[in-house]
Amino acid sequence: MCNFNGNLVAWMDGELASDIAVNVEKHVQSCADCRRQVALYESASRDFTAYYVMRDQSQPVAVSANRIPRWAPYAAAVVAILLVALMSLRPDKPAQIVSETAKVTTPAVVESSAEPARPTQSQSTPVAHQRHVRNNSQAAESPAPSAIQIAIPAEAMFPPGAVPEGVAYIASLAPDGSVQSIRLQP
Amino acid sequence: MSGDSISLSLPLSRFATDAYEATTLFQELRKPLARYLTGLGLSPEEAQDVVQDSFLQLHKHLAAGGSRDNIRSWLFRVAHNGARNCQQSYARRMGESLEPIAGAASGEASPEQVVLAKERFERLNAAVHSLSEQERQCLMLRAEGLRYREIGEVMGIPVSTTADIVSRAVNKLAEKCDV
Numbered sequence: 147m148c149n150f151n152g153n154l155v156a157w158m159d160g161e162l163a164s165d166i167a168v169n170v171e172k173h174v175q176s177c178a179d180c181r182r183q184v185a186l187y188e189s190a191s192r193d194f195t196a197y198y199v200m201r202d203q204s205q206p207v208a209v210s211a212n213r214i215p216r217w218a219p220y221a222a223a224v225v226a227i228l229l230v231a232l233m234s235l236r237p238d239k240p241a242q243i244v245s246e247t248a249k250v251t252t253p254a255v256v257e258s259s260a261e262p263a264r265p266t267q268s269q270s271t272p273v274a275h276q277r278h279v280r281n282n283s284q285a286a287e288s289p290a291p292s293a294i295q296i297a298i299p300a301e302a303m304f305p306p307g308a309v310p311e312g313v314a315y316i317a318s319l320a321p322d323g324s325v326q327s328i329r330l331q332p
Numbered sequence: 333m334s335g336d337s338i339s340l341s342l343p344l345s346r347f348a349t350d351a352y353e354a355t356t357l358f359q360e361l362r363k364p365l366a367r368y369l370t371g372l373g374l375s376p377e378e379a380q381d382v383v384q385d386s387f388l389q390l391h392k393h394l395a396a397g398g399s400r401d402n403i404r405s406w407l408f409r410v411a412h413n414g415a416r417n418c419q420q421s422y423a424r425r426m427g428e429s430l431e432p433i434a435g436a437a438s439g440e441a442s443p444e445q446v447v448l449a450k451e452r453f454e455r456l457n458a459a460v461h462s463l464s465e466q467e468r469q470c471l472m473l474r475a476e477g478l479r480y481r482e483i484g485e486v487m488g489i490p491v492s493t494t495a496d497i498v499s500r501a502v503n504k505l506a507e508k509c510d511v
Contacts, residue, residue, distance in 0.1 A: 155499040161480045183506075190459075190505035195475040197456050202367040315395075 148173070148180050155187055294319045350394040357403060358387055364476045365411050371472045372415045382414040405482035408473065412486050452509075459508035467501035474498055 150173050156162050157170040174180045298315045362383060369379035389410050394400070460468065466487070473483045484494040 152499060155502045156480070156495050159474070159480070159498070161495060186506040186510050187502050190502055190509055191474075193452075193456050193509060194460070194471055194502075194505055197453070197460065198371060198472055198475050199367070202370055 148177055150174070150177070150180055151183060154180060154184055158184060158187060158191070350391075353400075353403075354387065354390055354394060357390065357407065361404065361407055365407065368408065368472055368476060369411055369415050372412075372469070374415055374418055378418050379415075382411055382418065385414055386411045402482065402485060405478060405485040408476075408478065408482070408486040409488075412469075455509050456505075459505045462508060463501055463504060467497055467504070470494060470497045471501050471505075 150170055153162060153166065153170050154174070157167055157174075160167075162170060174184060296317045296319065298317060365383045365386065366376070366379045369382050370376060374382065386407055390403070390407060393406070399406075463471070469487060470483055473486055478486070480494045480498065481491050483498075484491045487494065489497075
């Protein structure tokens, strides 16, 4: 057996440093045993890949395995456009933002104070059900600088099956349009 | 994971880019990841769950401003570790159901070809079973097109060790299949 034998698979896979690869290649061209060995390794590699793929194909298909719509890659871009459009509408009065964007069903917009309110006993509703717009009088009474929170269902951004159902992002936007924080909220 | 809050300061465009990248990766790697996981012994449903969880981890990773380098091996590593958490299923082994595979290989072939194909697959099946778990996993990741560096990252072993394992595994297969 040649000294090069231990390098043949790595050479086939293009994993050797270029100077070593050149030496192995020269040797293989002149060594019939190594050429035969390379052919065997290539055959074994092909067989394994075929075996591996066939085994997978023999498995029953999982329920959600082939439900990727063609529009899925563009979903994130659509959401981005919505967000950018939302930010371009940002006037001085936050209450107006709310009234404009409240018509949009996805993403939902929640206008709140910069510090998220801690849930109290009377606010024990699951957060997923709290996607609502505060009334304007509440917003007007708040003296603190406002931030905008946007609830973005993960399904709006990612293909079905990519994330468990019901997961949503809550993005808090600063007045300059940057994302201050993102909460992953199932 | 629920209610996790990740503080960051990202431009809106970066957030949208992350979302688009995750979607593209999902389309590209969903099937390879699921195939690798079923190769590890998970059922298709379990594999699907682990794939979903892996992409959820990816969303969190990107949202937290995590490194975007080697995302492919990062995803395989998360899925690999996720499979290890499915201990009961993980006890199953690749190549358990040879008959359907041999049958699928036969297709519309003649009886003689069917016999030959069956013999070939039985030899291959025996050869695959003779591999260690680490060798088999390395070959599966190699079959998915991962580089040795990436395989090493998934398996948590140095690249030189990966090269040795792959070489040894291919050599074993070649010896047992070369009849």
